[in-house]
Amino acid sequence: MKKARPFPALIDVARRAGVGAGTVSRVINGGQYVSKRTMARVQEAIEELGYQPNVAARSLKGRRTKTIGLVVPSVADPFFSLAAGAIEAVARDHGSPVLLAQSENLPSREREQITSLIQRRIDGLILVPCDGGNLSLLQQAAFPLVCFDRPFPGQPFATVLGDNYGGARAATEHLIHRGYKRILCMAGDGKLFTSQQRVRGHRDAIRDAGLPYFAELEVQDYASASDALRRHLLGKDRIDAVFCIKNLITMNAYKILRELGVEVPSSVGLLGYDDFELADTLDPPITVVRQPVVGIATRAAQLLFDALEKGKHPKGTTTLKVDLVYRGSCGEMLASRRYT
């Protein structure tokens, strides 16, 4: 008796249609050199059996899994979830689903995830690198790789990201133009590439304007942010504006300023990196640097599929422009110095 297989195989279709294996294969892939009659018989058999080709077997021979990998720190982060959505959409249009993996910004986790993807022989990878330690893995893998949001430390892989330095610099200059002179820069994790670039952009703008530099580069959570802000709102280090380097930090800063009863923008100005839902609805609406997330992600995915389908291996860094979205949180009242 025949062993029950969960799915019918190509050979079952062949037998049912009374043809050879090769013929069925030809029917599935385009149908070149198959007579109409046979074609019809085979197609009928496929229908009847509900045959679904086994991609594993196919890719074993053909060396193509039609699957790409995506490694992000966390999909729960709205920035990366938007990106993941956009990437999946592009991938789907090319007939490749996405193997999703989260690194949590941990090098060891990243390594595990990449290994797992390599063992599944993905055709290409989109990676938000958190560490340069996994270089050898990727070099040997030799599939196209596109880095997203951050470059691979010290390695010229193709990269697509926003202009972190420029965005932060423009943002800070905007604050300065609006008349703020003692600006605090708040970052969540000073070790991250994006943070570093933004802090650098901010710092250069401050330096060029000859203003004092204040920074809190490790305010991950609400409590530490609150401490930091309180400290800078009294004493001699008193600041008159806050530049937040990331989404969540901006939101926290807003909450804290509000709790402390600090008037925004008249007492203290607020400017955030990354737009967020409701930024335009808060009181006052928050001025932010907006990154074209979907654009960045889509571009990265397209580069990857260009490599996969047209064989042009992507190189170099694509930096997408970011823009300042002027809202009310840094000085509507300073109308005379309006900067637009």
Added chain:
Amino acid sequence: MKKARPFPALIDVARRAGVGAGTVSRVINGGQYVSKRTMARVQEAIEELGYQPNVAARSLKGRRTKTIGLVVPSVADPFFSLAAGAIEAVARDHGSPVLLAQSENLPSREREQITSLIQRRIDGLILVPCDGGNLSLLQQAAFPLVCFDRPFPGQPFATVLGDNYGGARAATEHLIHRGYKRILCMAGDGKLFTSQQRVRGHRDAIRDAGLPYFAELEVQDYASASDALRRHLLGKDRIDAVFCIKNLITMNAYKILRELGVEVPSSVGLLGYDDFELADTLDPPITVVRQPVVGIATRAAQLLFDALEKGKHPKGTTTLKVDLVYRGSCGEMLASRRYT
């Protein structure tokens, strides 16, 4: 000359170590019945070649891909992105990456995506079903399936979801207790299961209280929501509270009320389904029904892996309790009628 393969295969390791294929396989999987000496030699060869087993080949023989599928309407939706993150975390702990697919709530898209996952022979699937039309596909597939957030129309697949009816009912009763009498229910897509359940819960509460029923069940975007709200704020259909059935709708309603200069909660109360970032920071903070998203997602993933690893096929519906988060948007001032 030997053809250059992108990755060394098991046989290459075997040759290098001077042993047979079976021996290498044994070393990789646990190493039973292998002498220490051979084991060491093989391991060395693996290191030297940077050998990575090919999961495709392995699963061809072993009928296990160690990969699960996840189909959600959209990962950009914060609800589903949180869920996806939680599911990936559970899957990773079990050594299975996640094949991510988006259905956009389109039956045809859903079908394509499921087909694609089946062809990749996923071991199991977590699905947010948007249509019952793809039943035959799934039945034939015969892998464990867990539905998430919505049940499969008319089919007793295992399902994990929040108590939509109960949550909406409790929310509405809360509004009523607070003294609101003319409550408008706003939904984004009346055809969705979750919407229907919530509307039903709301409606039943309204009916039991003997109050008039107002509803706008197709306010997808800002414009239509704005129209609807304006209409209900004047004329004889004038309402005194709004119950929003979904995240985005709540945010829109908040924006609109604010633009119209309507005082919340004194003129109009506002209550939303699904908590969101900043809900506690708006003015007033928004009272919401909070679903345990991560809990629901984790539970669904666990059910799936129980099926995969312990063979207990999941059945039945798991309904998780939701809770009301009391904030200020529906009647702090009605202190005398406080309901907790």
Added chain:
DNA sequence: CGTATTCCTGGAATCGATACCAGAACTGAG
């Protein structure tokens, strides 16, 4: 009508890992 082409078709080797089988090497008991 014979011979070139073109069109179709079945069969077999192949991809990489696993599982089984047979046999070799070793152990210990009698």
Added chain:
DNA sequence: CTCAGTTCTGGTATCGATTCCAGGAATACG
């Protein structure tokens, strides 16, 4: 020393689809 029982090992069939190759059928052309 023999024989049974472990422990270890290499070879081979297998999973499901593709890709050759050889050859048969059909058509075209002189």
